[in-house]
Amino acid sequence: MNGGIGRAGLVGMMLAALVGCGGGASGDSDGSAKAKAKAGVGARTTAAASESPVASASQDRLSSDVLQSRWWTWAASEPEATNPVADEDGRECGRNQPKDVWFLAGTFGTRAERTCTVPGGVPLAFPLVNLVADPADCAEFMSAAEGSAVLDGEETDAETSRGETISVDGVAGNPVTGTGERFTATGCGLWVQLPPLRSGKHTLEIRGRSQDFSVAVDYALTVESA
Template sequence: MTEVATGGASWEIDGNTGGELAGRWWKWALSAPDDRSPVKDTTGEHAAWDQPDDVWFLAGTYGGRTTRTCPLPAGRPVFFPVLNMQHSRSHSKTPLSLPVAEALARLNGMPLQLSEFAGPFRTRFTRRYAWGLWGVLAPLIPGQYVLEIKADTGEGFWVDTTYHLTATAD
């Protein structure tokens, strides 16, 4: 199992803790129309869809290998899932987390700290529960970056995502 840290001051963005950010990420991801969904996007074309002003969300995937290229604003923190799930708490047989055989993220080859966060969030009609291993990037200076994200549950579900990021000045 990959060792992860618990939330702390570095996991607070504009007063939002890691669990709150995870809920915000899910609301963002679930609100996208199918034809502009950053999660379904295999190229990065829809990465900028409805981004909030205080943080930049990178999309997760539905598993497998994906390579995305996208610009993002320099000077804004970046929050992203490595491995995550969400569901209604009414499904008592649904586990509240996934098994983790491997989980890592690297920015330009340097390993990043991951943290596990869980918590409730509300969509327009329902209360949901989020769990995940998440990464955060401090605001980037203008330039080119490669973010690699890999995870494996050991039970057949795996993620291998590469982001080619260009941080641009506003």
């Protein structure tokens, strides 16, 4: 679910979520849940430097396991009514954002058009399609995973995470993991990290797919002056 685990269990124990969010999780040794959602680890734009929409300041990228742990925890931090993955128009995009990175979400398998204001000087991170499950499920999921992110008409590069151990916290009743408990599982997916964008208007088109799950989100971003 570029996602996230599932609508209150991305898939009954399969959950789907955006920006890439897709994920599933295991709470303990007796049970597991799987999810697909749209939000690895690094990406760079292919635009020429003189025309790049990205600010010149360099930013250290998050490691893949840290990125996935933090993104899934963010995606699971709100109940459905205010959840950024379930958001249809972008009004919830600022919920619980950390200060050092701005996360974007995918959907639970639907298409969305979102308008979002982003603070200046902050890097962006999101999945094209992703999953939280066990190693075998991630291997199967990633064998068919594909996606793209187009920023201001220029396609970016995404990195692939085929399976890393991550830890996720959520609030009770959230539609991404369906649980308020902390759990450890395997995270995988196609991920993009962008350095801070230049102030002004930007467009971002996110597409992701694996097996029978797909994500499509169009963002109209306004980046504030740093």
